[in-house]
Amino acid sequence: MLDTAALSQLLNQPCKIVITTHHKPDGDAMGSSLGLYNYLIQQGHHVQVIAPTDYPEFLAWMPGNEEVMIYTGQTEKAAELIAQAEIVFCLDFNNLTRINEMGELVRQSSAVKVMIDHHLEPEDFDDYRYWNINACAAAQLVYSFIVEELQRPDLINADVATCLYTGIMTDSASFRLPNTTAAVHRIVANLIEAGAVNWRIHELIYSNSSENRLRFLGHCLSNKMEILPEFKTAIIAVTREELKKYDTNTGDTEGIVNFALSIAGIRLAAFVVERTDMVKLSLRSKGEFPANEICKKYFKGGGHRNAAGGQSDLSLEQTVEKLKQILPEYKTLLIQ
The missing domain is CATH 3.90.1640.10 (inorganic pyrophosphatase (n-terminal core))
Structure with a gap:
């Protein structure tokens, strides 16, 4: 060195x-x-x-x-x-x-x-x-x-x-x-x-968003967000078709996961998106919850404790189901 x-x-x-x-x-x-x-x-x-x-x-x-x-x-x-x-x-x-x-x-x-x-x-x-x-x-x-x-x-x-x-x-x-x-x-x-x-x-x-980005954000929050109160978790999953429908550009999905995390009582938020070659995940958490551990252990990724990312070779639906099946392992940390 x-x-x-x-x-x-x-x-x-x-x-x-x-x-x-x-x-x-x-x-x-x-x-x-x-x-x-x-x-x-x-x-x-x-x-x-x-x-x-x-x-x-x-x-x-x-x-x-x-x-x-x-x-x-x-x-x-x-x-x-x-x-x-x-x-x-x-x-x-x-x-x-x-x-x-x-x-x-x-x-x-x-x-x-x-x-x-x-x-x-x-x-x-x-x-x-x-x-x-x-x-x-x-x-x-x-x-x-x-x-x-x-x-x-x-x-x-x-x-x-x-x-x-x-x-x-x-x-x-x-x-x-x-x-x-x-x-x-x-x-x-x-x-x-x-x-x-x-x-x-x-x-x-x-303060520099396109109209399409704001409409896409509204769609995600109104139609795609799933709340799992027993795990204090929110998940937003988006398909390739939905990305095309709203004519999204690079960066248009950035930060959407933070809206889910801003809900009172939510400790873990996930944005799961179907890309051309694979499914990508962005996880955000509050407090001591290790979002990076989930990404590293289960989704070939990593990052910071409260902000991490990963990927999956499974379908969008299978990836979301896999994430849901992981949550009971972390229930104690999520509900404390």
Whole structure:
């Protein structure tokens, strides 16, 4: 493993750098990636952000977004850039399977691999690791990496601040989760002072929905939500046909599970959606309930205690039934 001094020395001269994040990037994935991008370009580095897949349109306004490359649309060019890179930053993920086909390209690259992440059980593919499972967002860690490790708070300009604020805001559910500590609020205050316009960022993320998305949300809450009071659980299951009917785009399902969790008395919420190749699950929980344990044990996934995801090769109906059959195992935790 490299130490910070060795990495700082590498970064003291212009390098060819690739920044990547997990597939179907969310606000923290893109916020941390573009925040780091806007920091590095100030020092003359040649930087390319490569997202494994597309991401929601409501994230496309962030500074530097116009320079992002989507791997699935430019596979040959992306592979060339990864092969030529001297440093590859891996943000908001810690297992190379999370970047799909790009994983083996990164693994085989001779570049120094830097992981900045807050998820459990990291894979040992990295040369430098800045990792803390107690951080509320990867963007929080990117801020600390720049300010505390690299000692460059002077390069937190408005563009960097805007992107990092977006990442922290979205991954902390607008500063509502338990890991939104006093230290996080101090970082956020510093980002606002550096130029992040907090109210505008919130508006661009949360008040920028299409009509179709809102109608789809209404359909999910009115017609698709099932409450299991004996387990304090809510489940929303959506078919491929319903996604097509409402002309949903990437990101339109994001956050729907949180509406189910907001019901008084509910401790576990699940959003189960039938995709083209498999069924995906998003679980959210309150308190000490281990949503990540269910995803890891039964659905080939994982994540944080209160926010986790998984997948299933079963049909949508069979996946929902499997989830229901698991709940009695956790009844004591759910009803306490």
